[in-house]
Amino acid sequence: MKAYPYPLLKPPSFVWDKSAVPAEPKVNEWIQTLDPTQAEAYDWTRYDVAILGVPLSRSSISASAASENPDALRRAWKYFTxxxxxxxxxxxxxxxxxxxxxxxxxxxxxxxxRNIREAMFHMRTHHPHMMPVSMGGDHSITAMLVKGWNDAHPQERIGILQMDTHFDLRDLTDNGPSNGTPIRNLIESGVVKGEDVHNIGLHGFFNARSLKTYADEVGVRYTTMQQARKRGLEPTVRKALEQLAAKVDTIYVTVDMDVLDISYGPGVPASTPGGMRSDELFEAVYLAGKHPKVKAMDLVCLDPFKDRGEATVKTAVHTMLTFLTGFKQREK
Known part of the structure; x- marks a missing residue:
């Protein structure tokens, strides 16, 4: 298979016109896209961040077109400076x-x-200095991306900061490698320890008691939305990052867009009442982006076909850009 820029990747399905980039560009004019014919000649040391689309949603428990999300986010870049x-x-x-x-x-x-896992492995092997930001796809991709990271960096202890309405700890024996099992997949495969996972955003009637029991048994840390609001979202996120950083080498941030309240995330297949507001999510990812041990991020479980007026798609782009704001300020 021809490498672009290494195996198992293909160019974006469309590219924005950048023939005239203004002094104050929009995001679609700023993010660069590789010329497939020149990929081997690129100076990769010039880049700080790599955007990766992972268009998979066949493994979603809820009917979902999250596979269309990477391109939906790309098309929405035009709205943002x-x-x-x-x-x-x-x-x-x-x-x-x-x-x-x-x-x-x-x-x-x-x-x-397997393709997702290998793509992350090659990314880390070829461009280890770049921050990977992955656009899903359903949440099953997270387990594969983290496993790919582990393949490339087997000496590292990996922690997960998860923004999610659900534990995603369903039993693999009857749920398989779906969007309901990525965290359990990582724990049971030995890639991540239960104590190295911290989930913020759980709430209401959307998790079975057996999942909480399993989380407690394996040591998963979690903070419900109610607890986070009582303590304050900023101190909650800071504490989670501090606890993870004290034990792990790398923190992987995964944002399941169903963490948003249904009124803020109409394009989420498993949207629920009682979730985060968009401004709370922005604050959380900004703090994560600033932390020196946060080395990768993904956005998952957004179905643009169910969205209304691109509300959730725009929120996802804003989330990505806010994370990168924190990352840039960390670099300073």
Whole structure:
């Protein structure tokens, strides 16, 4: 298989016109896209962040077109400037490249998962200095991305900061490698220890008691939305990052967009009442982006076909850009 820029990736399905980039660019004018004919000649040391699309949703428990999300986010870049007024920070100095999408098999989910794992392995092998930001896809991709990281960095202890309404600890024997099992998949495969997972955003009537029992048995840390609001979201996130950083070498941040309240995330297949507001999610990922041990991030479980007025898609792009704002300020 021809490497682009290494195996199991293909170029984005469309590329924004960058023939005339203004002094104050929009995000679609700022994020670079590789020329497939010139991929081998690129100076990869120039880039700080790699965007990766993972268009898989066949492994979703809820009916979902989350496979369409990577392109939906790319198309929504046109709405955003690179300047974050809240932080007085311009992202245009960051060098960000869109590597395209992981190749998917039409019917074989396990092959899709192998491709995702191998793509992350190659990314870390070829470009270990870049921050990977992955656009899913359903939440099953997280287990494969983390396993790919582990393949490339077997000496590292990996922790997970999870923003989610669900534990995602369903039993693999009857749920398989679905979007309901990625965290259990990582724990039972020995890639991540239960005590190295911290979930923020659980609430209400959307998790079975048996999942809480399993979480307690394996030592998963979690903070419900009710607890986070009583303690304050910022101190909750800071404490989770501090606890993880004290034990692990790498913190992987995974944002399941179903962490949002249904009114803020109408494009989420498993949307629920009682979740995070969008501004709370932005605060959480900003703090994560600033932390030196946070080395990768993904956004998952967004179905643009169910969205209303691109509300959830725009929120996801804002989430990604806010994370990168924190990352840039960390670099300073």
């Amino acid at each position: 690179t300047y974050n007024l809240d932080c007085d920070e311009d992202l245009s100095d960051l060098r960000v490249v869109d590597l395209g999408d992981v190749r998917q098999n039409v019917t074989d989910i396990q092959q899709c998962h």
